[in-house]
Amino acid sequence: MDRFIRALIQWQALDRPAPARSLTVREVRRRYAERAARWCEGHVPQPVATVANQLIHGRGGKFGVRTYRPVTDRNRLVTYLHGGGWTVGDVDTHDRVCRRIAASLGAVVVSVDYRRAPEHPYPGPLQDAIAAAEWAAGAFPERDHVIAGDSSGASLALGVAMHHRDLGGIPFAAQLLVYPPADPDLKSESIHTYGAGYLEDIDDLRWYYEQYMPDPERRSDPAIDLLGADHRGLPPTVVGTAEFDALHDEGVELANRLQTAGVEVQHIPAPGLVHGYLLMADIIPAAEAATRELLAAVERTLASVPML
Known part of the structure; x- marks a missing residue:
């Protein structure tokens, strides 16, 4: 494990964070936002031309x-969907991530402040994500369009890609899925190996699913059970996973299933890192390097796309 990650885990253990289900949604949101702010405190953000x-x-x-x-x-467009279990996180917590993407890819980045569960459970956040991608395509036409997200945002991104594939809508040039939650049953080996003590707790993951989809019978929907979805005809995909992430095995399995379905896939592992490393790129060199590798993989995909 990366030594900075180990120190971060030890520091958080001393803080003894309460389980999400023992707090109010507002308290969980505040805790997430405060943690994201601490991880970039004192660091100058990536420069961009304008933010609106x-x-x-x-x-x-x-x-x-x-x-x-x-x-x-560089005539590119990224619709970005932030992580946070469909319940926490926002455009502020992921501001640095979107700035990095814009600077690295030379892309206009549209970061989506979708309405969150439990006030807006499934399919509310997904509908907002679909609407945002359509708005972005209309506002910035004739660009190579990437649909992207991390964690629950990656789940939404894949849902958007499947929606437009099925309806003959936006022809995305690529999709970027970073440590995606792909199995609502939470039954993979990594869930049990890294589901406690690695910044992402298995009971918190269950709580997030309960907020987003309160009815367990509906969690087989392909926009939630990503492993059970039809992956044929999806755009070239970059999947990022983290070695010490409870969702690691789900991400690997999703990448394999996409590839089996004929999708061009680049799987970018992040050795030594944990879930949420995109937010740590300012303070942990290995997280910054892994983020660069992800964006380099997207760059390779876009470089092969014919000019519009």
Whole structure:
């Protein structure tokens, strides 16, 4: 394990964080936001040309998007969906991530402040994600469009890609799925090996699913049970996993199933790292290096896309 990650785990253990289900949703959100802020405290954010916030209309009402324009624009577009168990996280917690993507890929990045569970359970966040991708494609046309997300945001990103595949909608040039939750049954070996003491607790994962999809009978929907979905015809995909992540095996299995279905896949492992490493790139060199590798894989995919 990376020595900085080990120190981070030891520091958090001393803090003795309470289980999510013992707190209010507001308290869990505040804790997540405070942790994300601590991990980038004192570090200068990646420069971009402009940042703009606005409200757009979805199927269930208005929600926010934050648009980043890169200093060097390479005619690319990324619709980004933040992680946080469909329940926590927002465009502020993932501001640094989106700045890195914009600068690295030369892309306009539309970060989606989708409405969250439990106030807006499934399919609410997914509907907002679909609407945001459609808005982005209309606002920034004729660009190589990447649908991307981390953790629960990766689940939403794949749901968006499947929706547009099925309806003949946006022809995404690529998708980026970073440590995706792919199996709501939480039965993989890594769930039990790394489901306690590695910053992501198995009971918290169960709690997130309960907020997003309260009815267990509906968790077989392909937009939630990603391993059971039809993966044929999806865009070239970069899947990122972390070695000491409870969701590691699900990400590996998803990458394998996508490849078996004929999808071009690049699996980028992150040795020594844990779930959430994208948010740690300012303070942990290995996390910064893994983030660079992910974006380099997306760059390779986009480099092979014919010019629009």
